[in-house]
Amino acid sequence: MNWIHVPVMAKEVLHYFSNLNGIFVDCTVGAGGHSEAVLSNIVGSVVIGFDVDDDALQLAKRRLSEFEKQGRFYLVKSSYVHVRDVLKQLGVSSVSGILMDLGMSTLQLTNSERGFAFSMDGPLDMRMNRDQKLTAYDVVNFWTEEQLRKLFFEYAEEKRYAKRIASFIVKHRPIGTTQELAKIVARALPESEKRTRKRHFATKVFQAIRIAVNNELDNLKNFLSYAPELLCNGGRIVVISFHSLEDRIVKESFRSSELLKVVTKKPVRPTDEEMASNPKSRSAKMRVAERR
Numbered sequence: 411m412n413w414i415h416v417p418v419m420a421k422e423v424l425h426y427f428s429n430l431n432g433i434f435v436d437c438t439v440g441a442g443g444h445s446e447a448v449l450s451n452i453v454g455s456v457v458i459g460f461d462v463d464d465d466a467l468q469l470a471k472r473r474l475s476e477f478e479k480q481g482r483f484y485l486v487k488s489s490y491v492h493v494r495d496v497l498k499q500l501g502v503s504s505v506s507g508i509l510m511d512l513g514m515s516t517l518q519l520t521n522s523e524r525g526f527a528f529s530m531d532g533p534l535d536m537r538m539n540r541d542q543k544l545t546a547y548d549v550v551n552f553w554t555e556e557q558l559r560k561l562f563f564e565y566a567e568e569k570r571y572a573k574r575i576a577s578f579i580v581k582h583r584p585i586g587t588t589q590e591l592a593k594i595v596a597r598a599l600p601e602s603e604k605r606t607r608k609r610h611f612a613t614k615v616f617q618a619i620r621i622a623v624n625n626e627l628d629n630l631k632n633f634l635s636y637a638p639e640l641l642c643n644g645g646r647i648v649v650i651s652f653h654s655l656e657d658r659i660v661k662e663s664f665r666s667s668e669l670l671k672v673v674t675k676k677p678v679r680p681t682d683e684e685m686a687s688n689p690k691s692r693s694a695k696m697r698v699a700e701r702r
């Protein structure tokens with residue numbers, strides 16, 4: 411069956427989990443690709459999977475129903491920020507492995523209604539969790555020019571053009587859809603600048619808004635601040651990130667934790683073969699640490 415979302419660096423995840431058994435936490439279960447890989451390849455493993463997106467939860471539930479029946483897969487609708495509380499409620503005192511696969515799933519990216527993609531027109535939404543109130547529309551239309559400038563400066567790393575993009579947005583409000591926004595960003599950037607960029611000129615602005623809507627960096631910092639305590643001795647945490655802001659947080663939090671030994675001195679990258687067959691994997695960086 412075609413499950414739409416191909417898990418990124420699944421072989422590498424299994425490699426770093428290969429000497430472990432017992433309970434694993436999949437913080438970002440998505441379409442369940444990584445969870446399935448763990449359950450199918452690590453004998454007797456149990457996975458507790460978290461996600462906040464109802465579409466993802468539905469898909470993962472279907473895909474992993476056999477494991478669920480066997481009592482090897484538990485699905486929880488919750489932000490990974492609350493993993494500690496959920497494990498406590500389940501009576502789990504420590505786990506062998508923790509996996510985070512950050513970023514968007516193909517399911518989210520290819521549904522124009524979710525408003526994550528500038529390549530298709532859709533409402534400015536970008537919520538991973540559709541129970542939450544704040545949407546991309548609110549950020550784009552109601553944040554002050556200074557808030558937007560700061561957002562693009564910090565999270566889009568638009569060091570030079572943050573102010574110009576923010577000012578163009580404020581001048582053209584209200585902005586209703588993803589393509590309206592992309593066009594305004596295009597107008598804010600000089601032609602010469604657009605030509606020199608490797609990625610689409612709106613990628614980073616969309617990324618910044620998504621980070622703000624979903625509180626992504628604070629969630630990551632918050633979870634990583636206590637995640638090492640959840641691991642048993644020798645247990646491992648594997649994080650796959652997709653941009654430098656996330657990767658920096660992962661790197662620093664692994665290095666500064668007294669409970670962790672860094673396993674991957676440099677981030678592990680997908681093979682050329684994987685990058686060719688799954689372009690989404692191109693920006694992936696994986697870091698692994700082990701509980702001392």
Ligand SMILES: C[S@@+](CC[C@H](N)C(=O)[O-])C[C@H]1O[C@@H](n2cnc3c(N)ncnc32)[C@H](O)[C@@H]1O
Nearest residue numbers: 417438440441442443444461463489490511514
């Ligand atoms: C890249 S996808 C994961 C794909 C998955 N590894 C697979 O193999 O199918 C990331 C997932 O993380 C979820 N997510 C984002 N923020 C979250 C949070 N704070 N807590 C739990 N899940 C979150 C998204 O809804 C999305 O489904």
